Amino acid sequence: MARMTFPVNERGPPLVEASRVTVAYEGSKGEQIVALDGIDLKIAAGEFVCLLGPSGSGKTTLLKILGGFQLPSLGGALYRGKQLAAPTSQLVMIFQEPNLFPWLTVERNVAFGPRMSGRYRAGTAARIDDLLMTVGLHEARARYPHQLSGGMRQRTAIARALATEPEALLLDEPFSALDVALRRRMQRFVRSLWETRRTTMVMVTHSIEEALLCAERIVVLGGRPSRIVEDLDASSPALKDRYSPAFADTQRKLEALIDPFEDDIGDAQEPAGAVARAMPR
Numbered sequence: 001m002a003r004m005t006f007p008v009n010e011r012g013p014p015l016v017e018a019s020r021v022t023v024a025y026e027g028s029k030g031e032q033i034v035a036l037d038g039i040d041l042k043i044a045a046g047e048f049v050c051l052l053g054p055s056g057s058g059k060t061t062l063l064k065i066l067g068g069f070q071l072p073s074l075g076g077a078l079y080r081g082k083q084l085a086a087p088t089s090q091l092v093m094i095f096q097e098p099n100l101f102p103w104l105t106v107e108r109n110v111a112f113g114p115r116m117s118g119r120y121r122a123g124t125a126a127r128i129d130d131l132l133m134t135v136g137l138h139e140a141r142a143r144y145p146h147q148l149s150g151g152m153r154q155r156t157a158i159a160r161a162l163a164t165e166p167e168a169l170l171l172d173e174p175f176s177a178l179d180v181a182l183r184r185r186m187q188r189f190v191r192s193l194w195e196t197r198r199t200t201m202v203m204v205t206h207s208i209e210e211a212l213l214c215a216e217r218i219v220v221l222g223g224r225p226s227r228i229v230e231d232l233d234a235s236s237p238a239l240k241d242r243y244s245p246a247f248a249d250t251q252r253k254l255e256a257l258i259d260p261f262e263d264d265i266g267d268a269q270e271p272a273g274a275v276a277r278a279m280p281r
């Protein structure tokens, strides 16, 4: 099926959407902690969005809600305009740990989705082949996960997710367990994957540099309780060059934006008065 793509900055109708999303967790003393407060976010098909913010600002929580893996306390998530109450095979989540099946080879891990869903058809083997080439694992197709490097494992997980032809990949700090050099290679990899396939990507990261290099749009969460404090167009080619003045300038601006919220780490969890009282217990 041909994928719809949108020119940069011309967002189409939302593919996934958070509508007035508020999330309250129960703290250790039974108090309510508001992690996200009234978040409105629309992400169109074909976008590459990074969710950035200090630790505890609710990035993972928002990602899970966008994928239907978690329900908010108030508000809701929509997928193609319809309420999302449970995960769908169209929105696939990728975690820091790739969670591959250790008893299956790379190729079989990648083919797992189509096999399980009964969608392994005549063209599927060729498509898996193509995917293995795309992620640079063609030569390693017969290896088992324990025979792979961290980056290869993460690329297998990404290929496995893409094999099910999802509409969006939701990536939760997928490279944070990798060393600096590998992490940079994976950033280039995921960016080029997006440039060639235009699969919608929403990626959580702590790293301003990673967000600038990878994404077309950076949504910054911060404050207490956490809200969207910036929604930045990062599509300029100058921002894909870490040595350009524009990159350094934007990096500084984002640092200044995020730093004030870093104090909130840890006990980012004031019982939030009015909003908390509105939560269903």
Ligand SMILES: Nc1ncnc2c1ncn2[C@@H]1O[C@H](COP(=O)(O)OP(=O)(O)OP(=O)(O)O)[C@@H](O)[C@H]1O
Pocket: 025, 026, 027, 033, 035, 053, 054, 055, 056, 057, 058, 059, 060, 061, 062, 206, 268, 269
């Ligand atoms: N299941 C839970 N129960 C209680 N509190 C939770 C739960 N999950 C998250 N929280 C709290 O909600 C807040 C947001 O957490 P979340 O993991 O979404 O933030 P984050 O920005 O992804 O953090 P990090 O960058 O450290 O992974 C944090 O204060 C966290 O402690």
